[in-house]
Structures are given as structure tokens and as C-alpha cells.
Amino acid sequence: DIVMTQSPDSLAVSLGERATINCKSSQSVLYSSDNKNHLSWYQQKPGQPPKLLIYWASTRQSGVPDRFSGSGSGTDFTLTITSLQAEDVAVYYCQQYHSGPFTFGQGTKLEI
Amino acid sequence: EVQLVESGGGLVQPGGSLRLSCVASGFTFSNFWMSWVRRAPGKGLEWVANIKEDGNEKNYVDSVKGRFVISRDNAKNSVYLQLNSLRAEDTALYYCARDGLWPDVGGFDHWGQGSLVTVSS
Numbered sequence: 001d002i003v004m005t006q007s008p009d010s011l012a013v014s015l016g017e018r019a020t021i022n023c024k025s026s027q028s029v030l031y032s033s034d035n036k037n038h039l040s041w042y043q044q045k046p047g048q049p050p051k052l053l054i055y056w057a058s059t060r061q062s063g064v065p066d067r068f069s070g071s072g073s074g075t076d077f078t079l080t081i082t083s084l085q086a087e088d089v090a091v092y093y094c095q096q097y098h099s100g101p102f103t104f105g106q107g108t109k110l111e112i
Numbered sequence: 113e114v115q116l117v118e119s120g121g122g123l124v125q126p127g128g129s130l131r132l133s134c135v136a137s138g139f140t141f142s143n144f145w146m147s148w149v150r151r152a153p154g155k156g157l158e159w160v161a162n163i164k165e166d167g168n169e170k171n172y173v174d175s176v177k178g179r180f181v182i183s184r185d186n187a188k189n190s191v192y193l194q195l196n197s198l199r200a201e202d203t204a205l206y207y208c209a210r211d212g213l214w215p216d217v218g219g220f221d222h223w224g225q226g227s228l229v230t231v232s233s
Contacts, residue, residue: 040218042220049225052221061217063144
């Protein structure tokens, strides 16, 4: 199984500042047949289901504010939130869908 | 508008069974893989199982293989998760999720609100 490891486990950032969350996979999630990184990022707020933010490592889901961006390739990925807003307080997860089981990182709790 | 609505959760004794249902609307259900994902209390997300558009391919996480069965009825726009031989560690909020339509969208692009399963004597 591919193990996904996020860092840090929790993060406190001031309003208007940048938040950076890292995700490392135990093996590459770059699919040779389509040259895409099979990596997604989710935001989960209390009492709500997860929300897809980023897929293919860097493609923003429709309706997601452009302050959210994803980068990286192979085994190392980053979710960046520029100009943090109060509504961004949540737990963030990375997930690989390269090969089953489709494992998630342990989550990063983002606070103000 | 895409909607996924789960039902069927509840309190069950260890060794018992439950069947979760997820009814989909707002999209052509038979065109999409579907998944179940769970979140145990105080823990992170865990993918549990998925099923191909026509139901002919199913995959499971090792911890539920042989105990859980995923199925679907495209005529009813529904996906199911039969949970057997339940253990305390299966206690979780179970989400139904739609797999993105490759190659345009990856990941799980729509989620239900979840159905709570509690395994306790």
C-alpha cells in the first residue's frame, strides 16, 4: 500500500498570511500512461463532509478560490493557501488514487 | 445539482450486520465509479471500497475484505455497503463519494453527509 504522510500535523497561521501543507507518498503517484500525478487535496470542516479542492496534484476544482494551489510531482506535494481567511480553518487531507487502496494522509489541522 | 444521500447507519453489536445505502441524483449515475470512505472518531479519512460503473469490478481495503460487500443498482441510482462481522474498530461515519470522471476530474468530487455506524455491546 502507498503510505501518505503529511506535515505538519497542525498549523497556526495569522489571517492574511500563507499556509503551507506538505504531503509525501511512499512511492511515486505519477502514472506513466497519462503523465499525471494521481494526488488530490480535500478540506474538511467540522460537521461537514470532505470537499475536493485540488486534483491531478495542481488542478483546482471548480468553485474553489484561487488562493488555494497545489504543486509537486512524484512523491512530494504541497498545498498552499495564500492570504488565509477565517473560513479556511479546517482539517486538510491529501489522497493518492494511483493504486488501491486509495490512501489518505493523516490530516493537517489548520487554525488561525 | 449533484446529491448523495446515505442511510442505514445505527447501533449494532459486535459480530452484527448493517446495510448502508446511498441514493444519487443530479447526474448520470451509471457513468461513474462510486466509493465508500469512513472516518472513525478522532481519526482521519479511510477509503473503504469502490465499484465500477457497471458493478463488474469491486475493490476493498484489506481491513474489510471478506466482511464488507459493495454493490450498486443503476436502475435505482443507488450504491450499497453491506457490513458483516462488525467490530468495534468499524465504528465510524461512512461517506458515499463519487469518483471523478477521468481524465477530466480526479479524486472524489462529490460526497454525501455520511451515515454513522456504531459497533458496541
